[in-house]
Structures are given as structure tokens and as C-alpha cells.
Amino acid sequence: MTTPGRTILITGGTGSFGHTVTRRMLERDDIEEIRILSRDEAKQDQMRHDLADSRLRFYVGDIRDYTSVERAVRDVNYIFHAAALKQVPSCEFFPMEAVRTNIVGSENVVRAADFAGVESVVCLSTDKAVYPVNAMGMSKAMMEKVALSFGLNNRSADTTVSCVRYGNVMYSRGSVIPLFIRQLKAGKNLTVTNPEMTRFMMSLANSVSLVEFAWEHADQGDLFIRKSPSCTIKDLAQAVINLFQADVSIDVIGTRHAEKVSEALASQEELARAEDMGDYFRIKADARDLNYGPYVEEGDKRQVMYDDYDSHTVERMTVSEVEDLLLTLPEVRRELDAAGLPTERN
Numbered sequence: 001m002t003t004p005g006r007t008i009l010i011t012g013g014t015g016s017f018g019h020t021v022t023r024r025m026l027e028r029d030d031i032e033e034i035r036i037l038s039r040d041e042a043k044q045d046q047m048r049h050d051l052a053d054s055r056l057r058f059y060v061g062d063i064r065d066y067t068s069v070e071r072a073v074r075d076v077n078y079i080f081h082a083a084a085l086k087q088v089p090s091c092e093f094f095p096m097e098a099v100r101t102n103i104v105g106s107e108n109v110v111r112a113a114d115f116a117g118v119e120s121v122v123c124l125s126t127d128k129a130v131y132p133v134n135a136m137g138m139s140k141a142m143m144e145k146v147a148l149s150f151g152l153n154n155r156s157a158d159t160t161v162s163c164v165r166y167g168n169v170m171y172s173r174g175s176v177i178p179l180f181i182r183q184l185k186a187g188k189n190l191t192v193t194n195p196e197m198t199r200f201m202m203s204l205a206n207s208v209s210l211v212e213f214a215w216e217h218a219d220q221g222d223l224f225i226r227k228s229p230s231c232t233i234k235d236l237a238q239a240v241i242n243l244f245q246a247d248v249s250i251d252v253i254g255t256r257h258a259e260k261v262s263e264a265l266a267s268q269e270e271l272a273r274a275e276d277m278g279d280y281f282r283i284k285a286d287a288r289d290l291n292y293g294p295y296v297e298e299g300d301k302r303q304v305m306y307d308d309y310d311s312h313t314v315e316r317m318t319v320s321e322v323e324d325l326l327l328t329l330p331e332v333r334r335e336l337d338a339a340g341l342p343t344e345r346n
């Protein structure tokens, strides 16, 4: 995987993930060019100035439009496919927009990669794609199907297509941790939807490592998850209050539209065919071909032995463990520092 002079394309590359993974790729001496394909020229301009590196190339385009993908993939070796509509509420109101970007757009990326002879495509998905209840999760579940069926239908393909599933990326744009910090800085109580709701917590650094792991280890049709701890939202809010030594409390506001009480990173059916790789699980594609009569009669006995990998049942962090995890986030440390508060444990 580490031949010099390689080119990588990151779709949706101007977001938090894109910035972090781009910085990581710029540190490597085997990557000669990093292309960013995204819609927003202003964000691209910002990133161009922030990173100021001649190995970066920016392509304005939309993955919904095959020709703009085709243009960006020429002579590319690897793709990290991060472009997506990710906000749960907006996808509820505009589900066909999620279909166009997350499903049709992803198919464009895979198809263009195949035609351009790209070696490896890693597609970013989410725990909300497992037993999905909202349009964002449903469209991501379909993206996974589109991506992972590529290998089933192209047994001799040179392009390896794999997926990774994230939990909640801590401090990502528009997410609950920066919201809590804004609230307490304004002297307001923290708004908790359902105190017992649980989520998998992943730092941005760990989510980038997950993509790199997939990139290095993927066989055709693999899906990777990173084993992640979870916490209740009440404990998350309490940990933020403790770290900021804030004199505010918690207001329970009730569950938002299309939210689940817990999320699953993998279903029991998937775990039954997963390979434990230490910090990660590799979930292999169901390699049966369409003519699977014998399997219908025989079934797969392994399934009954596993539970889902669910945020309610995996190892749950205590408030103080959540505080420790929050202290690893550069953004939280910066906020604490600005407020004259300790960034280390006593």
C-alpha cells in the first residue's frame, strides 16, 4: 500500500473529517497528491489557505453529477468517500435529497472508481445505518449495500470497495458537545433530550484511524467498525458541567424527531460473520451468490450466539471516564484553556 507517488481523493473533504485526514495524509511521504472534491468553493478556499500545501488540489463538483466525479478520479489510487448528507433532521424533511447524495452519489463514486482503475475506495457510513429508523440512516444503509454489492457483482474487479461505520464523532460540527459548551458559557442549563439515551463516542482522531485501518486491511466487500465505548447523554452532560466547573443544571427536553434510544454499530447477524481484529471488527461480505437455495434450507446457526453491538449493552463509561475522553479532544482543551480551567486531571 505504500508505493511512493500515490494520489488520494477525499470526497466531501472540507469537513472536520476531511481536514483531519488531509493533515494526516500530508505527513506521509508516499502520497504525492491529495484531491478534495466538494461543492463549496468558499470552504475549499479556506482549506487551501489553512493548509497551504502544493500537494493539495481542489475540485469543485457534486457527487450527484457523474461527470464531476469522473473528472476528479482520473489517475487516482485511493478514495476516501466522505461526502454525504449527515444531518438527521434535514434528511427527514428532504429524504430524496439524501437518496440523491448518499445513494446515487455513492454509486457514482464507486462506478467512476471502477472505470478509472482506482485501487481502493473506503466509504464512510454511520451506526444509524443499522436497523435504521430515519432517512439519513436508511440512505446510508443503502449506500453500504451499493458499495458492498460492487464486489459481489464484479468478482475480478481491480478496485476494492469497503465501508466503515462511525458512532458519534465527538465535537463534530453541529453536534451536542459544542452545543453543551455554548450553553454553559452563556450561563444556560444544558438541554438533554432523554437522559438514558446512549451513544457510541468516537474522537475524530479515532475515526480517521478507522478509515486508515480499512484502507490498509480491506478485502473486497469488507465493512469495519471500531470497538467504542458508549455513555448516556445525561453522563455526557454531567461530564461537560464538571470539566467547566459550571453552575448550571440539566433540563430534560424530550427526544427529537427520528431519534433512537440507542444505536448499534453492528447487528448480531453481522457479528456472527465478523472477525475480531483487536480494536476493530471486520465484517465480511455475505459471499453467497444469488443461487443460494442450500443456504435457505440450512440457515446459519452462528447467529444465535451473539447480541447486537449496541450502545446500551457495550461497556458504558462512567462520568469520570467521559471527562477523561473529553480531555483528549483538542477543541475541549482549547475551550478550557481559554476559560482558565485545568486541562489535565489532578
Ligand SMILES: O=c1ccn([C@@H]2O[C@H](COP(=O)(O)OP(=O)(O)O[C@H]3O[C@H](CO)[C@H](O)[C@H](O)[C@H]3O)[C@@H](O)[C@H]2O)c(=O)[nH]1
Pocket (backbone or CB within 6 Å): 086, 087, 088, 126, 127, 128, 166, 167, 168, 169, 174, 175, 176, 177, 179, 191, 192, 193, 194, 197, 198, 199, 233, 255, 256, 259, 263
Ligand atoms: O440539545 C440536545 C441535542 C442532542 N442531544 C442528544 O445528544 C445525542 C447526540 O446528538 P447529536 O445531535 O450530537 O448527534 P446524533 O446522534 O443526532 O447524530 C450525529 O451522529 C451521527 C452518527 O451516529 C451522524 O454523524 C450525525 O451527522 C450526527 O449529527 C443524542 O442522543 C441527542 O438526543 C441532547 O441531549 N440535547
